[in-house]
Amino acid sequence: MNDAVTAPIDRESRASRADHEALRLWLRLLTCTSLMEASVRAELRRDFDCTLPRFDLMAQLERHPDGLRMGELSKRLMVTGGNVTGITDQLVQEGLVTRAAPPDDRRAFVIRLTAAGRRSFLRMAESHEAWVVKLVSGLSAPERRQLFELLAKLKRSVTAAQAKRESD
Amino acid sequence: MNDAVTAPIDRESRASRADHEALRLWLRLLTCTSLMEASVRAELRRDFDCTLPRFDLMAQLERHPDGLRMGELSKRLMVTGGNVTGITDQLVQEGLVTRAAPPDDRRAFVIRLTAAGRRSFLRMAESHEAWVVKLVSGLSAPERRQLFELLAKLKRSVTAAQAKRESD
DNA sequence: GCCGATCATTTGAGGCCTCATCTATTGAGG
């Protein structure tokens, strides 16, 4: 029996025909993201012995050579502050980022990529991007663009629904 | 300052203009899923003091009244077996599912929802579905259908890319 | 009957993540 080539059995199959179409959309979105994420994680792990959260944090820093504060990293990575503390600690330990005290606010820290961190990141980023390109290559360019636009709309929809809930 | 209404700063903004379009598609997909997932988690937590993994596991069982084995749950939830063991243990503890030994294979266990588990799940599922409907209501029905189809295509693309990588 | 491959599941170490709570600092008013 070769499971790899049989029809996939995943979360999506949890919705029966009677279930609402919105639910199936949500489950399919979740399935797609999970599949891609698992793939990217495995790639980073296998080739660079790095995790996705570490990579994501370094990616943010690479785009901000002047550094980012913990809170800014937290917002951009969409995770809690406590979490950023832990990952940053590790990266500091490994010499990939630095924690500097800004002169104007003694509560804060500015996190920056070290030269070694930048080199390490760039090496990973190249391979990472190539892998992502492969993963989505089953869609034509127009399809990818269309998907991109629909996701933008979805993002707005979700944000709006949340805002409405919170204003109750 | 009301952060809820300012432009979102999230993972997606990590990709610069120079970055590849595939990367931006992936980041936007990730952002959408993260937003929806966080929203659903918060809802389950606030209203039912339940986590998403527990809910997902119960959802699978609700659709299979005859029960599922650990390995089947693992496949359907797209998580490792060790993980299913832990969550199942808790649900057994809380009296929401049972672990039964099938007569024909003493290695395996069949997990089933108890009556209390089923009641608990159905109560959550109703609210859950309504919430998901709200989250995606910013898209028209045709848009939702189109997004659904594009995601199906993406799913196939990702699966194909992975299969190719694994056959090396 | 027995052996070895395979399979179902568990275990344990370790990373990620959240929430609630804490400490230190800042900054606006009195």
Added chain:
DNA sequence: CCTCAATAGATGAGGCCTCAAATGATCGGC
């Protein structure tokens, strides 16, 4: 000044998750 609310981060408990290794059961072939 001084107080007090708001802010930046850190901490600790607890849940989710993976991987690798271990345990026990099954099954095909001898």
